[in-house]
Amino acid sequence: MTDHRTLDVDSVGDYVASRPELAALIDVDTLQVKEVGDGNLNLVFRLHDADGRRLCLKQSLPYVRVAGPSWPLTPERAAAEARGYEAATTWTPETIPTFHGYDADRHVLAMQDLDGWRVWRDVLVDGARHDGIHLDLGRHIARMAFGTSRLGTPGPAHRQAVAAATNVELCEITEDLVLTDPFLGHERNEHRAELDPVIAELRANPRVLATVARAKEAFCTKAEAFVHGDLHSGSVMVRREEDGSSSARVFDIEFCTYGPVGMDLGLLFGNLALAHARWEALALPADDIAWLADLPELVWDAFEAELRALWPDRLDRSLSDEWLDDWLERVRLDAVAFAGCAAVRRIVGFAKSADLESLPADLHLQAATGLLRRAGGWLEDPDAVSVARLLR
Ligand code: SR1
Numbered sequence: 001m002t003d004h005r006t007l008d009v010d011s012v013g014d015y016v017a018s019r020p021e022l023a024a025l026i027d028v029d030t031l032q033v034k035e036v037g038d039g040n041l042n043l044v045f046r047l048h049d050a051d052g053r054r055l056c057l058k059q060s061l062p063y064v065r066v067a068g069p070s071w072p073l074t075p076e077r078a079a080a081e082a083r084g085y086e087a088a089t090t091w092t093p094e095t096i097p098t099f100h101g102y103d104a105d106r107h108v109l110a111m112q113d114l115d116g117w118r119v120w121r122d123v124l125v126d127g128a129r130h131d132g133i134h135l136d137l138g139r140h141i142a143r144m145a146f147g148t149s150r151l152g153t154p155g156p157a158h159r160q161a162v163a164a165a166t167n168v169e170l171c172e173i174t175e176d177l178v179l180t181d182p183f184l185g186h187e188r189n190e191h192r193a194e195l196d197p198v199i200a201e202l203r204a205n206p207r208v209l210a211t212v213a214r215a216k217e218a219f220c221t222k223a224e225a226f227v228h229g230d231l232h233s234g235s236v237m238v239r240r241e242e243d244g245s246s247s248a249r250v251f252d253i254e255f256c257t258y259g260p261v262g263m264d265l266g267l268l269f270g271n272l273a274l275a276h277a278r279w280e281a282l283a284l285p286a287d288d289i290a291w292l293a294d295l296p297e298l299v300w301d302a303f304e305a306e307l308r309a310l311w312p313d314r315l316d317r318s319l320s321d322e323w324l325d326d327w328l329e330r331v332r333l334d335a336v337a338f339a340g341c342a343a344v345r346r347i348v349g350f351a352k353s354a355d356l357e358s359l360p361a362d363l364h365l366q367a368a369t370g371l372l373r374r375a376g377g378w379l380e381d382p383d384a385v386s387v388a389r390l391l392r
C-alpha cells in the first residue's frame with residue numbers, strides 16, 4: 001500500500017526519523033529544512049543539521065506541480081528516477097549526487113545535498129562560464145551509454161533492464177511536449193504572437209517535420225541505452241574548483257528511459273543554444289560567447305574520447321571498429337535532431353526556460369526568432385550539420 005501524504009517543512013523531521021538509514025546521515029534534533037523545488041513536477045527539500053551534515057529529499061506529487069491537480073500524474077513515477085540513480089551509481093558515480101535510496105511507499109528519493117553547487121541554468125542566465133565543464137558532461141553521457149547499452153551489459157540483462165525501465169507517463173510527456181505539440185500545434189503551447197510567422201514556416205516545412213518524426217521514432221523504438229531523458233542545463237549542478245577547473249553533477253533523472261544515445265547529447269546542445277541566444281542578445285563579451293559556441297563540440301569530443309577509451313572492453317566482440325564509426329555518425333544525427341526539438345519546444349511549447357523568458361520583450365523576440373531559424377536549419381538538413389557548427 002502506498003501512502004500519498006505530501007511532505008512539508010514541518011513533517012520532514014519526523015519522516016527522516018522514521019527511516020533509520022536516513023536518520024544515520026543527519027541529526028534530526030537539530031534539523032533545518034527548506035523547500036526549494038523550482039522544477040515543473042516535484043517537491044524538493046534541502047536539510048542540514050547543527051554539525052553541517054546535509055541531505056536532499058525529493059517527493060513526487062500526484063499531479064504536475066506547475067499545472068496543478070488538473071494534470072494528474074501517478075507519484076509512483078519516482079521509481080523510474082530511483083532506477084536512473086541506481087544505474088548511474090553503477091556506471092558513473094562521480095558525476096551524480098550520491099544516492100541514498102528510494103522509499104516506494106512515500107515516493108521519496110534521498111540523495112546528497114550539493115551545498116556550494118549551483119544549477120547550471122541559473123549560472124548561464126547570470127552570464128557566467130565554467131571552463132572545463134564539458135569533461136564531466138561528456139564522460140557522464142559516454143559512461144551511461146557504454147555501461148547500460150549492449151556494449152557494457154550482456155544481452156539478456158539488457159533486455160530485462162529495458163523491460164523493467166518502463167516510464168509510461170513521463171515518456172508520454174516527452175513525446176507530447178518535446179516531439180509533437182510544438183510542431184503540430186496544441187492548446188498547451190504558449191508563445192508570443194510575433195513569433196507566429198517563423199513558427200508557421202517550421203510547421204510548413206516537410207523536411208523539418210520528417211526529422212522531428214525521425215527523432216520521435218528513435219525515442220519510441222531505439223532502446224540503446226539508459227538515457228537521462230531531460231538533460232538540460234537545469235538538470236546539471238556546477239562548481240568551480242580551486243585549480244580553476246569546473247565540475248558537473250547530473251541530477252533530476254526522472255524522465256530516464258531506454259532510448260537513443262544521441263538524445264541526451266541533443267537535449268543538452270539545444271539548451272546550450274538557448275543560453276547562447278541569450279548571451280548574444282545581451283551582447284555579452286565575445287570571448288564568453290565563443291566559449292559557449294564551442295561547448296557542443298567540446299562535450300561531443302569528451303563523450304567520444306571516453307567512449308573510445310571504454311570500447312576495447314565491449315562485451316559483444318562482433319561489433320567492429322567500423323561499426324563504432326558508423327554508430328557514432330548515427331548518434332550525431334540523432335543529437336542534431338533532438339537539439340532542434342529541444343530548442344523549439346522551450347520557445348513554442350508548454351514548459352519554458354529562463355534563458356529567453358527572462359529577457360526584455362524586444363530581446364526575447366530577437367533571440368527567439370534567431371534560434372527558431374537556427375534550429376529550423378538543423379531540422380531541415382541534419383546530415384549537413386556538424387556538432388562543431390551548431391552554434392557557430
Ligand atoms: C509537464 S512538465 C514538462 C517538462 O518539465 C520537465 O522539466 C521536462 O522538461 C518536461 O518536458
Ligand code: MG
Nearest residue numbers: 039040230252
Ligand atoms: Mg526536471
